[in-house]
Each structure stands twice: as C-alpha cells, then as structure tokens.
Amino acid sequence: MDGSLDVSPASERVPLILIVDDDPISNLMLSEILRKDGYQTLVVGDGQAALDICQKELPDIILMDAVMPVMNGFDCCRSIHIWYGDSCPPILMITGLNDTESVERAYQAGAIDYVTKPFHWAVLRGRVRQAISANLAHQKLKQALGKERLLLQELKIANHKLHQLASTDGLTSIANRRVFDERLESEWKRLCREQSPLGLILIDIDCFKAYNDTYGHLNGDKCLCQVANIIHTCVRRPADVAARYGGEEFALILPNTDLEGVICVGKAVQKELQKLAIPHASSIVKPFVTVSIGVVAVLPTLSSSPQTLISWADQALYDAKNNGRNCVVAFTSSVING
Template sequence: MDAALDITPSSEHIPLILIVDDDAVSNLMLSEVLHKDGYKTSVVEDGQAALIACQKELPDIILMDAVMPVMNGFNCCRSLHILYGENCPPILMITGLNDTDSVEHAYKVGAVDYVTKPFHWAVLLGRVRQAISSHLAHQKLKQALAKERLLLKELKIANQQLHSLATIDGLTSITNRRVFNERLEDEWKRLCREQSQLGLILIDIDYFKAYNDTYGHLNGDKCLCQVAKIINDCARRPADLAARYGGEEFALILPNTELEGVIHVGKLIQEQLRNLAIPHVSSKVKSIVTVSIGAVAIVPAFSKSPQTLINCADQALYHAKNNGRDCVIALSNSMIVE
C-alpha cells in the first residue's frame, strides 16, 4: 500500500470509524476488532444519533446497520449525502438483510459497500481498509486541487499586478510612456495601410514647478491626477489613448481623427480644466491651473516613423508656450494653426 495512504496505528492520522447499530453485542465486537486493527471508534444506536455525531466530528468511515429505530440506515445514508455532499464519509451497510432489493436500495442511497451479518472478519476489515484508503486518497486529491486553484488565483492576481506596474502610471493611474510608445507604433502602422489621419496632442501644465514650490509636492501630485483624469475623460473612443508622457506632460493619441477634431479635443481639455478651476496663484498666465497644448494630425507613411508625429506635436507645443501659454496650437503641413 502507498505510504501516503497508510492507515496503521503508526500513521500520523488514525482513522475514526463511526459504528451505527442498535445491537449492543455487535457494536462491542466491532469496536474490539477495529481497535486491534488500529482504528478509533465511536458508537451510536440509530440514524438520528449518527447525524448528531457527524456534526461534532466527521468520521473517516461509517459502518451502519440498515434496520434501526428512530431513523433507519437507508434514510440516514441519504441524509448524510444531502448534508455533506462530496465531503460525506464512505458508508458501509452492515446488516442481516441480504435480499437483492435491500442491496440495491443501499447503493441507491449512497452506500459504497454492503456487508451482511454474520461477519467474515477478514472480509469486513479488508473492505474497511479499502474504503478508508479510497476516501483518504480522494480527500488528498481534493486538497491538492484546492491548493492548485488557490495558487492559480494568486498567480493571476500577481500577473495582473505586474501588468499594471508595466503599463499604468503609478501616480495618475493612466497609461504610461511605454504603452504610449507601443500604441503609437501600432496605430502608425495600421493607418499607413489605411491611409487615414492619426492625431496626437501633447499637453504641458503651465508653470508647474512654481505650483509645486507654492503648494508643495503632495498638492502637486493631486494636481497631476486631476489633470490626468480630465485628459483621460476626453479620450472618449475605444481607440483613443491618454498617457502620462513624463513629469507634468501628457499625451493623447487620436486615431482616424482629422486636425479639426484634434483641435476640438484640445480645446475641450482646456474647457474642462477651466471649469475645475484649480487655484494657481504663482502662475504668470491666470490664477488657476492652465495647460499649453500642441496638436497635430497627419497621414502616416511607411517611409517615416512615429517620431515624425511626436516632433510635429512637440513643435506645436513649443509654439503654444511661446505664444503666452494656456492655448492650443496646431501644426498642419508645417504651418501653425491657432
């Protein structure tokens, strides 16, 4: 026998057998024989008492007479399976009934085996060992599967956390520069094939260093999060992507969007930020937080790279800053569009 399923007295776990029979002599004999074979036993005299005993401690196996007062073995067996389902201990029917209907009834209500009186002790002990061995193996398998499910769940959570760390900006909770670069590359290639416009907005918070110096870095972080939320809310289509570009700079990719639409989104960001009216007494533009925005939309070409689009948007942003800030400057065919 496999050592993992050893049920001798030297085992770490000594199986508990519940004997359910109203015959006191039979109970005494069973207990003595089972004790000698290395088992612990508990004895009750009817099915109702067996249900109560199982509530206190679930045995490893139940030896149950079929005919008893209060609740017979068939009804008790059925009730135990209803109560404990897959965790129900194996039940061996031990009875003087040996007709076909009784045997079939025993198996129908969930008994794993059927032994008739008077006992052939070697046969009874062999069937007890086999039933307990199978039950313990089943329990070990269930525990192993439960552990595996738990490990898989923990692995899934860990993978989600790693994915979040790799793709989400830890402060603002929008996508990071890495995802921005990957998405821009993908959209550039896709729209090269489709020959459709790819829009890009670069956003810079005006005089943000002065904001930090005045209000402190904790409020500065809060401000970044508020601006990021506005930008992300303006990325309304599934393909649009808002990202933290770096420091107080943000970016918004707008696939299949012409310049007029890109400018509209830029102005919408400004409008939403003005409505929020975050105080900024150190700004040289207004007494609230404002942003400078560079906007561009071009039809990608295989002969160029996505950096072309970034350079154009960056150039537009540069003009926005030099134009007094708090404005949207767009670039079309190297021409400034205010």
C-alpha cells in the same frame, strides 16, 4: 500477516469509524474488533442519530445497516451525501439483506461497498482499511489542490499588481510612457489596416517650473495628479489612452478620431482645467494653471511611422507655446484659443 492499523505516535490522528446499527450485539462485536485494529469508534442505533453525529464531527468511514428504525440506512446514506457532497465520508453498507434490489439501492444511495451479515471479518477489516486509506488520500489531494488553487489565485493577483506597476505612472496613476509607446505602435498598425484615422494630443503645463518654485515640489506633484485626472476623465472610450509622457507633459491617443474630434477633446481638457482653477500666482499666462496643447490626426500608412505622428504633435505643441500658451494648436497651425 497482521491486518491491524499502524498507528504510530507521529500519526496526526486516529481514524474515526461511525457504526450505525440497531443490533447491539453486532455493534459490540464490530466496535471491539475495530478498536483492536487501532481505530476510534462511535456507535448509534439509527440513521437520525448518525446525521446528528455527522453535524458535530465527520467520521473517516461509516458502517451503516440498511434496515433500522426512525431512519433507514438508504435514506441516511442519501442525506449525508446531499449534506456534505465531496466531503462525504465513505459509507459501507452492512446488512442481512442480500437481494439484488437492496444492493442496487445501496449503491444508488451513495454507498461505496456492500457487506452482508454474517461478516467475514478478514474481508470486512480489509475493506474498511482500504476505504479509509482511499478517503484519507482523497482528502489530502483535495487539500493540496485547494492550496494550489489558492497559490494560483495569489499568483494571479500578484501578476496583476506587477502589470499595474509596470504600466502605470507611479505619481499620477495613469498610463506610463512605456504603455504610451506600445499602444501608439499597436494602434498605428491596426488603423493602417483599417484605414481609419489616429489622433494624438500632447499637453504641457504652462510655467510649471515657476509653479514648483512658488509652491514647492509636493504641491507640484499634487498639481500633476489633478491635471492627469482631468485628462483621464476627458477620454470616454476603452481604446483611448491617457498617459504621462514625461515631466509635466501628458499625451492622449485617440484611435478612430479625425482632426475635428481631436481638437474637441483638447478643448474639453482646457475647459475642465479652467473650471478647476488651480491657483498659479507666478504664471505669465493666467493666475491659474493652464496648459498648451498640440493635436494631430492622420491616416496611418505603411510608408510612415508613429514617430512621424509624435513629431507633428510636438511641432503643434511648440506652436501653441509660441502663440502665447493656454491654447490648442493643430498641426495645420490653425489656432483654437482657450
């Protein structure tokens, strides 16, 4: 059976073998036989020259003599492994040394096999062929794994973006109503177990229809974004949630917060909005944008639901509007003027 390499025109490239030996006769014979088998060959006479070649192009396999001037095969083999790590081509030691210590040194340096001179040519050709095939298969596997890792990373990024799109209000970039509903439900259950208060704030921009009529919907959208940003900056803790509740309404979920704390956050929103002083010439409240705020804080129980909390906050918001707007009203109906 012919043991030569099958190199068809469709092959991507012909494997390159680097022969490193200071024996010119051995080099000539090796190069001649391996070329007949269809390989490309490069020949150098010492380890340093081999390192120089590898810096320009990594071969598919290196046939390395152990005893050479300038740099011996053991040191060269070790250096190539240090430099190239997993990309290191297989190194086959070819040498006249046949003692146990030399064999062990070769394997310790990183050689995959050890062949002694004089060569048994059929054995040498077979080992070269197997080493190249295994190395090519390994490189293809690495490429496939690299592509898979890249695809997984791209998928992770895409999923993250999808999650952001699904959980973020497209205009204001804060949490959307779906996230608000989910978080309120989960915090209700958690704080029901812990018996800790849950606060909720509903915020409505005063006279917002008049604002749109006066300044146009593009400016109305800008106003919504400015108000949303103020609301978002008024929450400090990771568990707090600022969300767009709908239209010109916003909501704040404040876990582990009593009524006093919830009122404090509501007043902070008013204060920051007054500092910004977004002009609103058609408002019946102030010449700048104001908000009405309803707040509530309760100890969640199994006998009630988050919808109860929403209805109470909504009632407080309704009372705030009826009390002249631009104020914070708790569900107890006590008014804290803005």
